[in-house]
Amino acid sequence: xxxxxxxxxxxxxxxxxxxQHIGGIRSALFAWLFARRHGGQFxxxxxxxxxxxxxxxxVEQIMAAFDWLGVDIDEGPRIGGxxxxxxxxxxxxxxxxxxxxxxxQGHAYRCFATSEELxxxxxxxxxxxxxxxxxxxxxxxxxxxxxxxxxxxxxxPLAGRTRGCDMIRGEVAFDNAQLQDAVxxxxxxxxxxxxxxxxDDHTMRISHITRAVEWLPSFxxxxxxxxxxxxxxxxxxxxxxxxxxxxxxxxxxxxQQFADSRGKTVPVLMQEFQAAGYLPEAVVNFLTNIGWxxxxxxxxxxxxxxxxxxxxQAVNPxxxxxPIAKLDWLNSQWVQRLPADDLARRLKPVxxxxxxxxxxxxxxxxxxxxxxxxxxxxxxxxxxxFFFENWSEFTPPAAEILIQRKMxxxxxxxxxxxxxxxxxxxxxxxxxxxxxAFSAYAASSGQKNGAVFGSLRAAASGQKVSPPTFDTxxxxxxxxxxxxxxxxxAALENAAP
RNA sequence: GCCCCAUUCGUCUAGCGGCCCAGGACGUGGCCCUCUCAAGGCCAAAACAGGGGUUCGAGUCCCCUAUGGGGCACCA
Numbered sequence: 001x002x003x004x005x006x007x008x009x010x011x012x013x014x015x016x017x018x019x020q021h022i023g024g025i026r027s028a029l030f031a032w033l034f035a036r037r038h039g040g041q042f043x044x045x046x047x048x049x050x051x052x053x054x055x056x057x058x059v060e061q062i063m064a065a066f067d068w069l070g071v072d073i074d075e076g077p078r079i080g081g082x083x084x085x086x087x088x089x090x091x092x093x094x095x096x097x098x099x100x101x102x103x104x105q106g107h108a109y110r111c112f113a114t115s116e117e118l119x120x121x122x123x124x125x126x127x128x129x130x131x132x133x134x135x136x137x138x139x140x141x142x143x144x145x146x147x148x149x150x151x152x153x154x155x156x157p158l159a160g161r162t163r164g165c166d167m168i169r170g171e172v173a174f175d176n177a178q179l180q181d182a183v184x185x186x187x188x189x190x191x192x193x194x195x196x197x198x199x200d201d202h203t204m205r206i207s208h209i210t211r212a213v214e215w216l217p218s219f220x221x222x223x224x225x226x227x228x229x230x231x232x233x234x235x236x237x238x239x240x241x242x243x244x245x246x247x248x249x250x251x252x253x254x255x256q257q258f259a260d261s262r263g264k265t266v267p268v269l270m271q272e273f274q275a276a277g278y279l280p281e282a283v284v285n286f287l288t289n290i291g292w293x294x295x296x297x298x299x300x301x302x303x304x305x306x307x308x309x310x311x312x313q314a315v316n317p318x319x320x321x322x323p324i325a326k327l328d329w330l331n332s333q334w335v336q337r338l339p340a341d342d343l344a345r346r347l348k349p350v351x352x353x354x355x356x357x358x359x360x361x362x363x364x365x366x367x368x369x370x371x372x373x374x375x376x377x378x379x380x381x382x383x384x385x386f387f388f389e390n391w392s393e394f395t396p397p398a399a400e401i402l403i404q405r406k407m408x409x410x411x412x413x414x415x416x417x418x419x420x421x422x423x424x425x426x427x428x429x430x431x432x433x434x435x436x437a438f439s440a441y442a443a444s445s446g447q448k449n450g451a452v453f454g455s456l457r458a459a460a461s462g463q464k465v466s467p468p469t470f471d472t473x474x475x476x477x478x479x480x481x482x483x484x485x486x487x488x489x490a491a492l493e494n495a496a497p
Numbered sequence: 498g499c500c501c502c503a504u505u506c507g508u509c510u511a512g513c514g515g516c517c518c519a520g521g522a523c524g525u526g527g528c529c530c531u532c533u534c535a536a537g538g539c540c541a542a543a544a545c546a547g548g549g550g551u552u553c554g555a556g557u558c559c560c561c562u563a564u565g566g567g568g569c570a571c572c573a
């Protein structure tokens with residue numbers, strides 16, 4: 001590993017095609033981690049040289065995604081920096097200038113082939129036949145001066161091998177004879193990725209280029225291009241990609257969330273993760289754990305702790321099936337580790353989105369008992385939404401919810417009736433006090449705890465599944481709890497007098 | 498078709514020649530705990546793709562095959 005006397009600078013260079021895909025974000029995350037690890041900079045650059053594919057508002061979406069994840073950007077559009085502009089369509093002159101320089105140096109040439117000619121060559125078999133590679137310079141200059149449409153192509157060596165070093169895979173080699181004279185500058189004056197990324201990465205002083213493995217086949221072209229320019233070459237790292245959960249095909253082909261073979265929703269867009277109620281900490285943890293690992297058999301960790309340990313060379317070169325099931329577990333781990341007030345803060349918008357007017361003090365009381373029960377933030381609605389209903393409008397649940405397993409209306413009625421004086425007698429209404437009072441009540445009335453506690457749960461919460469009964473009643477308060485149990489008693493009396 | 502890359506439990510991974518009759522995690526199954534749901538604890542099943550080498554010794558190095566992924570655009 002050669003020592004770098006230049007600062008470490010990495011970049012994420014997406015096309016502005018709209019919502020951010022998890023695959024791209026993962027690559028960006030690795031680049032960011034590497035930059036942070038070495039105290040360097042992380043740059044955002046927009047590669048909008050294919051105008052047809054540009055979607056307005058993309059930059060905002062990209063930045064929002066990073067913001068949510070906690071990935072901070074040092075330089076980029078809307079942020080600025082010393083090496084801008086950070087949008088390729090604003091750097092056109094630079095590419096044209098360097099493309100012409102390559103032509104002047106004899107490393108590239110103008111190609112006047114029409115798209116019809118190209119289509120024919122493709123049909124015939126081997127792609128572009130380099131028919132303008134040795135076109136005399138004076139003719140080429142003349143035709144260009146006459147305004148004849150043309151592209152600029154790179155003169156790839158015709159024989160030999162191009163060798164390069166990939167930080168993740170080590171040495172890679174390619175036969176030059178296999179490679180084509182790639183287009184560097186399109187006839188509309190826009191550069192292709194090949195030219196643009198090199199000019200940009202050079203002028204932006206990028207030290208390490210990270211990109212997905214699908215770029216590996218064009219790596220030799222890039223190697224030759226760096227050589228032709230005579231510029232000091234950054235290190236390249238071709239990152240493995242995410243495959244579909246079944247291991248078949250690239251995940252990046254999926255344009256939005258989908259259901260896997262077991263019917264589980266598999267999110268792929270950043271906004272889908274957010275909407276599904278995942279914590280950004282968990283998502284980062286999840287992504288960092290694919291193709292790289294923290295070490296010490298530790299699965300749950302914060303990015304902050306990962307940074308000092310991160311290394312591109314330790315990245316697993318193999319692509320991996322998207323282990324989405326692990327995210328649910330990771331998310332619940334993170335929810336459990338969150339301080340209650342923090343959890344409450346994050347739950348608030350979820351409840352509001354579900355239509356509840358949220359009392360923050362109440363939420364903070366509820367939060368502790370939710371910690372071990374939420375896989376996703378969204379689970380709060382089903383589990384504890386009832387706390388945020390208008391209490392005065394509470395209606396007792398149907399008999400099938402009130403009546404516990406192996407019980408009937410009569411026995412449930414008996415339990416609840418008997419529970420009323422117990423409730424009333426409680427001066428200390430803490431969950432602990434309730435617990436001892438009601439276990440004593442259960443014992444004396446010959447009932448199992450489960451029967452008593454369960455009946456009370458249903459009466460107080462209106463649900464079969466809820467936070468622990470006495471936590472629930474403590475939060476509801478004595479008066480409200482009593483009122484609800486009475487309502488349940490009345491309901492049962494009406495149903496089966 | 499040609500080229501490139503990869504290949505350890507179902508999945509994510511540890512392993513960089515002896516510490517491995519292969520470790521962790523998710524998931525799955527069982528048991529325990531238990532007022533529901535969870536969480537937690539314990540246990541279990543589960544892998545070095547196949548074949549050749551190299552070596553005293555190979556999951557670890559080399560070759561071949563197979564499989565998977567990717568690339569062969571005036572898209573990135």
